[in-house]
Amino acid sequence: MKAQQKQIGAPMNRVDGHLKVTGAAKYSAEYELPGLAYAVLVGSTITKGRLTSIDAKAAERAPGVLAVITHYNSPKVPGYDTAGKDPSQPATVGGPIKLFNDDKIRFNDQPIAVVVADTLERARYAARLVKAQYAKEAHQTNLEDNKPQAFLPTSAKKNPKSPMADYQRGQADAYKTGAIKIEGEYVIPTEVHHPMELQSITAHWEAPDRLTLYDKTQGTLATRRDFAKEWGLPEANVKVIATFVGGAFGNALHSWPHESAAIIAAKVVNRPVKLMLTREQMFTMVGYRPYTWQKLGMSATPDGKITAITHESIGQTSTYEEFTESTLAQTRMMYASPNLTTRYRLAALDIGSPIWMRGPGEATGAFALESAMDEMAHLLNLDPLEFRLRNYTDTDPEKNRPWSTKFLKECYKLGADRIGWNKRKLKPGSIRDGEWLVGYGMGVGTFGAHRGGAHASAQLRPDGTVLMQCATTDIGPGTGTAMTQIAADTLGIAPEKITFELGHSDYPQAGTQGGSSTVNSVGPAVQQACLALKDKLRELAGAQNPAFASAKKDDVALGDKHLSLSSNTAARVPYADLLKQAGAASVTVEAKPGNEGQQYSMYSFSVHFAEVRVHELTGEVRVSKLVSCADAGTIINEKTAANQMKGGAVGGIGMALMEHARIDDRFGRYVTKDLADYHVPVHADAPNIEVAFVNQPDLKVNALGTKGIGEIATIGVAPAIANAVFNATGKRVRELPITPDKLV
Amino acid sequence: MNAEPELESPHDDSRRTFLKQSSVLTAMALVPSPVVTAAAAELDEKVAAAFEKVPLSLKVNGTKHKLKVEPRTTLLDLLREQLHLTGTKKGCDYGQCGACTVHVDGQRVNSCLSFAVMHDGQEITTIEGLAKGDELHPMQEAFVKHDGFQCGYCTPGQIMSAVACVREGHAGSEGEIREYMSGNICRCGAYSNIVAAIQDVKQGGQKV
Numbered sequence: 008m009k010a011q012q013k014q015i016g017a018p019m020n021r022v023d024g025h026l027k028v029t030g031a032a033k034y035s036a037e038y039e040l041p042g043l044a045y046a047v048l049v050g051s052t053i054t055k056g057r058l059t060s061i062d063a064k065a066a067e068r069a070p071g072v073l074a075v076i077t078h079y080n081s082p083k084v085p086g087y088d089t090a091g092k093d094p095s096q097p098a099t100v101g102g103p104i105k106l107f108n109d110d111k112i113r114f115n116d117q118p119i120a121v122v123v124a125d126t127l128e129r130a131r132y133a134a135r136l137v138k139a140q141y142a143k144e145a146h147q148t149n150l151e152d153n154k155p156q157a158f159l160p161t162s163a164k165k166n167p168k169s170p171m172a173d174y175q176r177g178q179a180d181a182y183k184t185g186a187i188k189i190e191g192e193y194v195i196p197t198e199v200h201h202p203m204e205l206q207s208i209t210a211h212w213e214a215p216d217r218l219t220l221y222d223k224t225q226g227t228l229a230t231r232r233d234f235a236k237e238w239g240l241p242e243a244n245v246k247v248i249a250t251f252v253g254g255a256f257g258n259a260l261h262s263w264p265h266e267s268a269a270i271i272a273a274k275v276v277n278r279p280v281k282l283m284l285t286r287e288q289m290f291t292m293v294g295y296r297p298y299t300w301q302k303l304g305m306s307a308t309p310d311g312k313i314t315a316i317t318h319e320s321i322g323q324t325s326t327y328e329e330f331t332e333s334t335l336a337q338t339r340m341m342y343a344s345p346n347l348t349t350r351y352r353l354a355a356l357d358i359g360s361p362i363w364m365r366g367p368g369e370a371t372g373a374f375a376l377e378s379a380m381d382e383m384a385h386l387l388n389l390d391p392l393e394f395r396l397r398n399y400t401d402t403d404p405e406k407n408r409p410w411s412t413k414f415l416k417e418c419y420k421l422g423a424d425r426i427g428w429n430k431r432k433l434k435p436g437s438i439r440d441g442e443w444l445v446g447y448g449m450g451v452g453t454f455g456a457h458r459g460g461a462h463a464s465a466q467l468r469p470d471g472t473v474l475m476q477c478a479t480t481d482i483g484p485g486t487g488t489a490m491t492q493i494a495a496d497t498l499g500i501a502p503e504k505i506t507f508e509l510g511h512s513d514y515p516q517a518g519t520q521g522g523s524s525t526v527n528s529v530g531p532a533v534q535q536a537c538l539a540l541k542d543k544l545r546e547l548a549g550a551q552n553p554a555f556a557s558a559k560k561d562d563v564a565l566g567d568k569h570l571s572l573s574s575n576t577a578a579r580v581p582y583a584d585l586l587k588q589a590g591a592a593s594v595t596v597e598a599k600p601g602n603e604g605q606q607y608s609m610y611s612f613s614v615h616f617a618e619v620r621v622h623e624l625t626g627e628v629r630v631s632k633l634v635s636c637a638d639a640g641t642i643i644n645e646k647t648a649a650n651q652m653k654g655g656a657v658g659g660i661g662m663a664l665m666e667h668a669r670i671d672d673r674f675g676r677y678v679t680k681d682l683a684d685y686h687v688p689v690h691a692d693a694p695n696i697e698v699a700f701v702n703q704p705d706l707k708v709n710a711l712g713t714k715g716i717g718e719i720a721t722i723g724v725a726p727a728i729a730n731a732v733f734n735a736t737g738k739r740v741r742e743l744p745i746t747p748d749k750l751v
Numbered sequence: 752m753n754a755e756p757e758l759e760s761p762h763d764d765s766r767r768t769f770l771k772q773s774s775v776l777t778a779m780a781l782v783p784s785p786v787v788t789a790a791a792a793e794l795d796e797k798v799a800a801a802f803e804k805v806p807l808s809l810k811v812n813g814t815k816h817k818l819k820v821e822p823r824t825t826l827l828d829l830l831r832e833q834l835h836l837t838g839t840k841k842g843c844d845y846g847q848c849g850a851c852t853v854h855v856d857g858q859r860v861n862s863c864l865s866f867a868v869m870h871d872g873q874e875i876t877t878i879e880g881l882a883k884g885d886e887l888h889p890m891q892e893a894f895v896k897h898d899g900f901q902c903g904y905c906t907p908g909q910i911m912s913a914v915a916c917v918r919e920g921h922a923g924s925e926g927e928i929r930e931y932m933s934g935n936i937c938r939c940g941a942y943s944n945i946v947a948a949i950q951d952v953k954q955g956g957q958k959v
């Protein structure tokens with residue numbers, strides 16, 4: 008047998024690349040089903056109040072219309088009585104909208120009707136004929152106006168140890184009495200995920216009690232659980248298929264009203280129903296990064312030691328769910344400040360619920376913390392990198408535990424060299440290039456190296472190929488590719504011989520793809536499934552050849568057509584003989600984390616260095632160079648990992664310079680309704696982004712040593728850019744995005 | 752789509768009445784009596800619908816199609832929903848994202864922004880028509896090699912646009928590529944890899 012090349016770490020091309028470049032990859036609105044009907048949602052035009060009537064007559068009479076469903080005529084959804092009491096979603100108090108269950112309007116564009124027709128054009132046309140009357144009530148959509156009503160999240164009230172509870176070490180608000188201190192308020196406006204694929208679902212009742220959903224979701228099992236519960240069905244009767252997901256960045260971590268609508272519609276018309284949201288509806292119905300106000304105070308000694316930090320924040324939630332995120336987490340553990348206070352509050356507004364958006368709260372919090380670090384360094388006349396080094400901590404100051412691994416200093420070095428940090432001048436506005444002012448800035452990011460339990464199966468087929476399955480999803484990072492590499496190395500066979508299937512709720516269980524946890528969790532399951540498969544093959548072969556029975560567990564070698572032993576290549580059992588009886592050999596295993604998480608503080612770290620050019624007269628900001636360095640443990644695939652880092656950095660550019668979903672508070676309605684008004688970075692906005700990994704394994708997280716990449720790719724980018732803008736102009740912008748009007 | 756309580760919709764019964772009259776009148780003039788009877792038997796909408804369709808000949812990826820489509824059907828929806836060529840993606844439906852980019856007589860076009868009936872007699876190439884059998888187009892190869900995507904949803908549009916960008920002579924430098932590709936949004940942010948793929952194809956000198 009040929010020695011196999013090591014796949015882990017190699018820049019392997021994606022296993023699904025061919026499908027993606029030929030248009031053959033199928034997303035949730037692309038399944039051809041017999042009798043498929045089309046659904047279009049009608050949204051409320053008021054922001055708060057009650058529906059007093061809906062006139063659907065004209066819509067019902069329009070050509071091709073199969074049904075117009077509203078709360079007046081919707082079938083009863085059996086699970087609504089118990090919905091919203093889900094202990095597996097601790098961050099959520101209250102519950103999601105029960106669609107078409109009552110006359111209450113909780114936010115603008117809340118779905119009030121779904122029109123189903125035999126073609127998309129007919130459904131869309133008929134949806135415009137639905138007329139509604141309302142009894143309006145006064146609404147609140149502005150967080151700044153509602154800060155006085157901000158409250159402690161219920162999870163923190165119930166559990167003082169909750170990460171959402173007030174935190175204190177040392178003296179409270181000690182920065183106020185510090186000799187050298189800064190204080191500032193920061194605002195991150197509402198930002199919307201806007202994956203390129205519009206949220207879509209195709210719902211098909213294959214029998215009155217059997218439901219199949221082709222859905223855009225980050226968790227096939229979470230979606231199955233939610234809709235099985237909504238319809239009072241055993242989970243086994245609901246199938247969720249998400250083979251390809253066209254991006255999500257968090258917005259498919261929750262079940263939304265449009266999914267309920269498609270399922271209800273399919274029930275009523277008794278045909279499969281497809282529903283794709285419009286780009287406007289992506290603003291209102293599928294979550295967003297919440298508008299967040301923050302205040303951060305910091306004090307330090309003249310030689311650059313932080314003595315105290317107080318970081319407070321008020322984030323937006325809806326009136327019917329309590330959405331929380333870890334906005335203040337990084338502040339508690341990043342720097343060795345003896346006195347530290349955090350206070351997290353929520354304000355409930357008449358807008359649909361937020362949902363975690365890439366780098367979630369940490370990215371929001373890091374904007375304040377890392378901007379303040381820059382501001383303090385400036386006040387102390389210190390290099391910001393040097394200031395961070397003086398406050399570096401080798402143990403977790405929040406939990407008083409060792410880090411599992413921390414190579415942030417190595418990241419600093421890698422990044423500073425690549426951006427040319429030595430070119431940076433302490434005095435803002437020192438470097439110019441014609442009409443452009445040039446500046447350099449840095450920002451640090453961190454995110455928990457989370458790991459959950461996961462299952463995976465592995466099956467050897469008589470032709471020597473291996474099929475692996477797991478219910479996990481791939482919203483873009485290249486999960487199937489990374490898992491194939493792990494399996495190839497563990498089995499000692501070429502990756503081409505392995506097929507890794509995912510995105511189906513019938514496959515072995517795994518958690519939702521979110522919180523940078525997929526490779527940490529599913530990777531070990533794949534590894535262990537492969538080891539278990541090898542052992543099973545050894546056992547099977549042992550019945551035919553005693554050399555196998557006495558061989559060591561991992562001695563078996565998978566050849567092209569036969570099993571042999573590494574220590575004894577003469578011992579051979581052809582797969583055809585080995586699998587004669589069973590047809591194939593399969594195993595399913597579960598991999599669970601141990602208690603390392605209680606002994607160590609486990610985090611991924613990143614640092615981002617930005618070079619910006621600010622036009623002296625127009626205030627236009629161009630990011631001319633970005634360097635992102637990560638301590639993310641073992642890198643499974645250098646190519647896809649670097650791509651993920653670059654993507655996160657592009658997201659950070661959007662956050663720093665352009666993304667802002669604006670509501671006209673008089674009407675409670677978004678005025679940014681499409682991608683012409685809500686700007687996201689395009690090709691011309693994205694510079695060359697250099698990526699470097701420390702690539703040191705963290706074996707406390709799992710046997711592969713991975714820590715996760717997705718979030719740290721974004722966390723810290725926005726402050727790096729804001730700090731570079733300060734270095735270029737001397738202007739400190741604390742309210743994102745940094746648009747030209749804030750600089751001229 | 753919002754329900755506007757204040758506005759009288761211009762698309763209510765008047766359209767229906769108009770259809771009823773026009774379709775029935777046309778039907779009476781042109782078609783045999785069973786249709787007229789059908790119309791009289793309140794099946795007028797179905798008849799009207801048939802008359803609302805316009806004949807259309809298209810060549811898509813080399814295959815000729817003789818179709819009847821509603822004038823309001825966009826080229827994008829025709830491709831995706833009727834011809835089941837779902838490689839062309841819908842990312843906005845307003846000409847703002849480029850996910851729906853196809854070639855019409857060799858030019859890149861946002862298929863969501865044009866009605867299918869505007870393309871009578873024209874040749875459409877979609878992502879499904881770019882490869883020669885199993886042999887990928889050099890731009891497709893380059894996207895795989897440079898990892899010019901993550902989720903893959905913007906990818907067909909990026910590739911169709913990239914091929915046109917090179918053909919148009921707008922791939923002369925990194926800056927020029929970024930400018931001429933800016934109509935194609937990649938929310939996953941694979942931009943630098945996409946630019947690398949385009950430069951590779953351009954510098955490789957293969958025929959695109």
Ligand code: FES
Nearest residue numbers: 842844846849863
């Ligand atoms: S779908 Fe056509 S440009 Fe976005």
Ligand code: FES
Nearest residue numbers: 901903937938939
């Ligand atoms: S690859 Fe996901 S949007 Fe471009």
